[in-house]
Amino acid sequence: MDEKLMRKRKWQSTIFLIIIIVIAYLSADITNFNILHGIATLPAALGWIISNLFITQESLERLPDILVKLNETIFMSIAATTTGAVVSIFLGLMGSKTTRVNSFFSSLSRFIASVSRNIPVVAWALILLLSFGQNSVTGYLALFVGTVGFLTRAFIESIDEASQSSVEALRATGATYFHIVHKAVIPQCLPQMISWILFMIETNIRSATLVGILTGTGIGFIFDLYYKTRDYNTVALITFSIVIAVIIIELISNYIRKVIL
Template sequence: MTPQTFFRRKQRLMLLTLSGLLVSYAVASIALGFQQGALLQVQTGFLWMAQNFLPTAATFKLLPAVLFQLWRAFIIATAAAGVAGLLSLLLAVIGAKNLGQRHVTVSFLIRGFASVLRNIPIIAWALILLFSFKQNELTGFLALWFMNLGFLTRAFLETIEDFDTGKLEALIATGTSRPVAIMQGLLPEIATPTVEWLLYMIENNVRDATLVGLLTGTGIGFLFDLYFKSINYPAAGLVVAVLIVLVISLELLSTHIQRSLT
C-alpha cells in the first residue's frame, strides 16, 4: 500500500465518521423537536447568569454558614472514600487472580458485586437510601460509600493484578506466611496508585456531595437549593464559587501529594 492510498483511506474514514455524526445529530434533533435557533441565544443565558449569580457584598454575610456546610460535605466525602477504600482493598486482595486465588467463584462474585455497586448511579443510590434512612447525613454518606466501594474495588483489583508477584513468591518461598508476604511485599508496592485512587475519589465525592444534598435535603446541596428556590441567586452563586475553590484546591493538593510519592 502506497502512502497516498493510506492517507486517502484515512481521509475517507474521517469523512464517513463526521457524516455519520452529523446525520445522527440531525435525526436526533428532528425526533426531539430541538430548535436550532436556540443555539444563537446561548450568550443571552450566560449574560443572565453573570448578572444574577455573581455574589454581592451582602451575600458574604452568609459565608460562615456556607463554609460550615462545605466543611461537613468535605468530612463526609473523605470518610466515605476512606472507609470504602479499606474494605475495597481487602476485597481486591481476596479476589485478585494473581495472588493464588484458587476459587474462581470467589473472584467472580467479588467482581460482580463491585460492578453492580459501581454501575448504579449516585442519584439512584441517594433516592433508594432516602426512603430507608430519611433526610440526614447518614443517607449521603451511604450513597457515596456504596458508589466508592464498587469503584475502588475494581480499581484496586486491576492495580493488584498488574503487580509482579515474583517478590511475593520469593517471600513465601523463604517460609513467610501469605498474609505477612502480602503486607510486606504487596502493599508497599501498590501504595502510590492506591493513594492516587483515594485522592481521586475524595475529589469526586465533594462534587457528588452537592448533588446528593440536593436530593436528600442535607449539606451544601440543600443550602444551594434553599437559596436558589428562594430566588436568592447571589447567595447560590456564592455556594458555587466556594465549591469551585474547594475542588481546585483539592486537585492541586492531590497533584502535590502524587508528585511527592513518585
Template structure:
C-alpha cells in the first residue's frame, strides 16, 4: 500500500526537482540528493534502522518500503521528466502558460505511460520485498513465514513462499496487461 503514497509524493518531488520542469534549481539539487539518499540505503538497512527506532510493528515495515519506494520513484520520475523535451515547456511558457498548466497539459499527459510503468515496476518490487521487510519488522507475510518456519511447520512456511511466488507471477501478468492498456489508451 505504500507504493501509491510514495508515487504521489515522488511525482510532486520530481516535478519540483527536474531541471526542465522545476521551479527553483537549488531545490532540485536538494530533492535529487534526498532521493539518492533514500534509494541507496538498502531495504534491509532501512528496516533495521526503523526497527531500532520504532520497534517491531506494521509502521516500521510500511516506512521501510515507503522510503525505498519514494527514493527510487523520485529519481526515476526526475530522469523521465528531464528526458522529456524542453522545447514544449519553453513554447508553453512563451505563450504565457502557468506552471500548473504546463504540468497538467504537457508534462503529465506526455509522460503518463512511462510514469505508470515505473509505478507498476515498484509495486512488483514491493511485493517481493515485503517478505524480507516482514521478517525484520515482525509484520505482514514475512512474519507469517518466520512464525511457521521457527515452529517447524515447514509445510505452512512453504505454502507462504508458494503464495508469494504465485502473487509475483500474477502481478507480472496483470502488469503486462495494464501496460498494454495504458499504451493503447495513450495512442488514442
C-alpha cells in the first residue's frame, strides 16, 4: 500500500514538473524571451554597471538632499504601517473565528483584506493618483491600503492560532467581549503582531521607492529625476543609500523580534 502511494505521488510530481516546464516554455515563446541571449548579454550588463554606477565626489555633494528624501520615505512608510496596523487590529478581531461579532462583519473584514492585499501597492498608487494627484498623500494612502490588506490577514491568522482555553475560561466567568479581547486574545497575539508590523515597515520602505516614482515624492522621485538626466553617479549613491537604510531597519527589526519573541 505504501509502495503504491509513493509511486502515485512520484507520478503526480513528475506530471506537475512537466506542466511547469511546458508553461515556462510557452511563456518564453509568447513573450519572445531567449534565455541563451539573456545569459550572453550578462557580461556586457555587468560591465556597464561597473563603468557607470560608481560614487564620485560630485555626487557626494548631493548626499544631504538625498538623505532628506530618504528620511521622508522612511517616515511615510512608518506612518502608513502604524496607522494601517491600528485599522488591521479591529478588522482582524472582526474577521477571526475566535473574536468575530457576527458572520456579516467577519465576511466583510476578510473581503476588505482580500481586495486590499491582492491589488499591488503600485496599482493602488496609480488608482489613487487619479484622485489625489502627485503628492505625499497619494503615496501614504497607497502604502496604507496595502498594509491594511496584508496585516488584517496576518492578524486574523494570529488570533485564530491563539490558545482557546483562556478565552473559554473568561467566557465561562461571564466576561464581556472587550475583557476577553483585552485579557486573553491581545496578550497572546501581541508579540506576533509586533513582528508582522516590523516586517511590514521593511516591506513598505522598499515599496515606497517605487511608489515615490509615480507620486513624485520621497527617494523614488529623486531617483527618477537623476536617472532621467543620466546622472548615474548620483543614481548609484541613491541606490547605495536605500540599501544601507533597508539593512539598518532590518537589523533593528531582527533585534526587536529577538527581544519580544
